[in-house]
Amino acid sequence: MxxxxxxxxxxxxxxxxxxxxxxxxxxxxxxxxxxxxxxxxxxxxxxxxxxxxxxxxxxxxxxxxxxxxxxxxxxxxxxxxxxxxxxxxxxxxxxxxxxxxxxxxxxxxxxxxxxxxxxxxGHVLVDGDVEQFGKTGVFLGQHVFTPLxxxxxxxxxxxxxxxxxxxxxxxxxxxxxxxxxxxxxxxxxxxxxxxxxxxxxxxxxxxxxxxxxxxxxxxxxxxxxxxxxxxxxxxxxxxxxxxxxxxxxxxxxxxxxADSLNASILGPDVTPDAPEFDLFIKEVTREMTTKAGQKCTAIRRILAPEARVADVIEALEARLAKTVIGDPAAKDTRMGALVSTDQRADVLDRVATLATEAERVIGDPENFEVHGADREKGAFLPPMLFHCADPDAATKVHETEAFGPVSTIMPYRDTDHAVALANRGQGSLALSLITHDAGVAREVVLGSGAYHGRVYINDRVSMSESTGHGAPMPHLIHGGPGRAGGGEEMGGIRGVKHFMQRTAVQGSPDMIQSIIGQYVPGATPKEAPAHPFTRSFTALEIGETITTAPREVTLEDIEHFAHFTGDTFYAHMDADAAKRNPFFPDRVAHGYLLLSFAAGLFVEPNEGPVLANTGLDGLRFMKPVVAGTKIHVVLTVKKKTRRTGEYGEVRWAVTILDGEDEKVAEYELLTMNAY
Known part of the structure; x- marks a missing residue:
């Protein structure tokens, strides 16, 4: 070879x-x-x-x-x-x-x-909103991330x-x-x-x-x-x-x-005939045997109500007995070897430490069967479960990690006691809770969250889609406090920021806009050479702006919209009731009527590069509009994002103003535009 x-x-x-x-x-x-x-x-x-x-x-x-x-x-x-x-x-x-x-x-x-x-x-990741320091908005601040x-x-x-x-x-x-x-x-x-x-x-x-x-x-x-x-x-x-x-x-x-003494709690509400009990046994078994227990997230401490410890041991013994240990390439093998004989020796050394405070109830490292391989030459061990009858007096079971197919079960009196025992690991990557009681879940998270990087809760409702106690997901942070290292990895874009520097940038709106590559209010407007809806994604420039002609909102418009949509809220239909409301001077236009009129003012109706309106974000209504008010719209290209080889997303800043140039409403419109 x-x-x-x-x-x-x-x-x-x-x-x-x-x-x-x-x-x-x-x-x-x-x-x-x-x-x-x-x-x-x-x-x-x-x-x-x-x-x-x-x-x-x-x-x-x-x-x-x-x-x-x-x-x-x-x-x-x-x-x-x-x-x-x-x-x-x-x-x-x-x-x-x-x-x-x-x-x-x-x-x-x-x-x-x-x-x-x-x-x-682009190349700059914006962090948070623009901060304005003065009344006129000519000096701003913005947090940004750039690569180290x-x-x-x-x-x-x-x-x-x-x-x-x-x-x-x-x-x-x-x-x-x-x-x-x-x-x-x-x-x-x-x-x-x-x-x-x-x-x-x-x-x-x-x-x-x-x-x-x-x-x-x-x-x-x-x-x-x-x-x-x-x-x-x-x-x-x-x-x-x-x-x-x-x-x-x-x-x-x-x-x-780093390594950690992760724990799993069987909720006090779970009985042996509940679906959560079988789920708990499966979770613990999987964590003891996957990668021969060599996982930083594996369950090292099993916390069960005092009355359920014997039931859990019996169920684990029956399930672990089905675990075929042997040549990992064989199809019927369920658990392979540890990574090396040195690692096996290390696990056995730590098992000896655990044995000073707990009794081994499942698995004998000197007497187990290995299929398709030589037990003496390979780094094989059986799953081993220890029982610590007095976890309050014990110390080593909360400090010693045997990085292999080893776990220790211990009893708890009530939820507070379970939380206290879980936290004695002094920081872990993962704590799991199997319960169908939402109140217990809340107690455990509030009591233990500070000590664990992830709290995994599962029951009959979520079990069909759950990812498992020991499976870190790239969408969520992977890490934990104290013994677990105090760090965070993955966590979606949070993990990306770990390799970037957050910098506070200060300057005028034009300066900030140039740096972050998206429109900043107050920046020098760029008059569009043609209606923006007639310009391709590539041709559009950040800050490109149009101001529409005005349109008067009439009482007939308000009433027609109310009856047409079925929204006959009193502020639109009853003048006396509207005046009793501290927000309205009289009957007012529907907010969604204003949005509809705004679209009518800025939309180019003919076929062009705008392919679809995909939504709006950050909608705010800032001033009520009464009949007789003239409104107009300022439409600005805020941000462009490529999506496919044929089109990209354009984010538009939309501001609706009245005849006094005061803001009536503002939002961000999203469209898909052809290149």
């Missing part, structure tokens, strides 16, 4: 392992299957990322980068079988591959979609060689920042193949992604205030890395997603 040389990708070149390369053994057979490591020029990597990759990515807009992520996801989808085949030696089963490889590809798709839908078609000018160093854990990389890469590349990826050596051969696939696709700009197979050397000593370190691994390693003097001196951004 040939040994895989796990190469590093440095400044556009693949570099094979050096003389001091570390051997990597199969988790299943114990045989050496690969080697990785060697001396690299880390300054060359940083220079290449900063001087080549960064400028290339920043030249692209957010939407271009989002398209790139989607193309990468499609490319990896076409080649994921090769990743599957290689991953079996990590001890992962086919279902584990779906969690890792398919999950990582899915994360790329999500960020690609969010980038197109939630970010501008450094490199993101991603240090990843061994348990998810693909997803762990892609969930960091997606927001990093979308932000416009190049990355240096450092996977855990034990599974780096899978990560290397994934990086090769991406590089060979030709979709990545040069310098956008580099790979370290082996150690980081003095890389962290060379980082600056423009760089980011994103780490996944143990809390001890996170503390060591974030304490690097250079990182501290430069205030280099550091985010950590």
């Amino acid at each position: 040939s040994i895989i040389d796990v190469s590093s990708f440095v400044a556009g070149n693949w570099i094979t392992p050096g003389a001091n390369a570390r051997p990597i053994a199969s988790a299943v057979t114990g045989e050496v299957i690969a080697q990785a490591g060697g001396t690299l020029d880390y300054q060359d990597m940083l220079d290449h990322a900063r001087n080549v990759g960064g400028p290339a990515l920043r030249k692209m807009g957010f939407h271009d980068r989002a398209k790139m992520l989607k193309a990468l996801a499609l490319h990896l989808s076409e080649h994921k079988q090769a990743l599957y085949d290689l991953s079996f030696d990590t001890g992962a089963t086919q279902s584990d591959h779906a969690f890792d490889i398919d999950g990582g590809i899915g994360t790329l798709f999500v960020f690609a979609s969010k980038g197109r839908k939630e970010m501008p078609d 000018r450094g490199v993101a160093v991603h240090i990843n854990a061994y348990n998810f060689p693909v997803w762990g990389m892609l969930e960091k890469l997606a927001p990093t590349l979308l932000a416009g920042v190049p990355a240096i990826v450092k996977p855990a050596t034990a599974t780096s051969y899978v990560t290397e193949l994934c990086v090769r696939l991406m590089v060979e696709s030709g979709l990545l700009p040069e310098g956008a992604v580099q790979l370290i197979a082996g150690g980081t050397g003095d890389l962290l000593d060379r980082l600056t205030c423009q760089d980011v370190v994103s780490f996944t691994g143990s809390a001890d390693t996170a503390l060591k890395l974030r304490s690097n003097p250079n990182i501290l001196a430069n205030a280099t951004r550091f985010t950590a997603e």
